[in-house]
Amino acid sequence: MSSDAHLGGDMPDPLATVPTECYEILRHPRRLRLLEVLGCRQTRLSLSELTTELIDRTSTTASNGRARHEVRITLVHNHLPRLEEYDIVDWDDDGVALVDEPPVHPADLSVLLDLCDSENAETLLETLVDPVRMRLLSLLEAGDSPVSLECLAAELSARDSGPFDDTERAKIALHHSHLPAMADLGVVSYDAESQRVTRYEQVVSIVQ
Structure with missing residues (x-):
């Protein structure tokens, strides 16, 4: 790859x-x-x-x-x-x-x-119903996996006119907040050392 x-x-x-x-x-x-x-x-x-x-x-x-x-x-x-x-x-x-x-x-x-319909519905909704995280799920479903933090941040900043319009700010927010929260939920795997994100199959059912 x-x-x-x-x-x-x-x-x-x-x-x-x-x-x-x-x-x-x-x-x-x-x-x-x-x-x-x-x-x-x-x-x-x-x-x-x-x-x-x-x-x-x-x-x-x-x-x-x-x-x-x-x-x-x-x-x-x-x-x-x-x-x-x-x-x-x-x-x-x-x-x-x-x-x-x-x-x-x-x-x-x-x-x-x-x-x-999920057993942990409240936790899923509380964590994922967020503009950035829903967009991340869409991006991960649309592309290949794994994806670098740099690539995700660049994609988000290219589409955002708000706080994520700067790639570096996007990287910081993804690294310290959004990706760890999604990883804790078991929706993605995030390797903080290599800064690479891998989607799990649950992503398919969530965004389709």
Whole structure:
């Protein structure tokens, strides 16, 4: 293999249509399932109906009454207020529905919904739902492996007009933050000494 593997550039960012300011709100599996339900039903649902739908889509060992109570509490005190804060849902005494033009459309979240089926879904979402890390997964899937840190940093800086528009800053952030976090999750292997990144097969299921 050559000293630096080819890095493809045609693989789209799986969350390209999602505003980066909304990534934070998408790091919880129940919140994603909630959006999936509202997107599929396309009507206003009562809190009771929404609770039932979420339980039906989630495998649980809890008793039905206990599960309903737990889901309802998290909806009322966590997920619905957060989604309303981001102008994604409309929530009142008559029920819950997506707003007419939400900044996040459930149809654009298929990649994240696939992650919800994993045993460690919360950890995966918390770690990977990040503009830089999702882009890294796309780059690794589009190219050969292993890839050098230099190559990844250059590719990111070529596409970024923000903090990653400088290759050296990109290298530092990748080396000290993003790649170690992704390696700890088992999505990539990062050799800090040789500064080379190898993708694992999980990357395929995450970005396709």
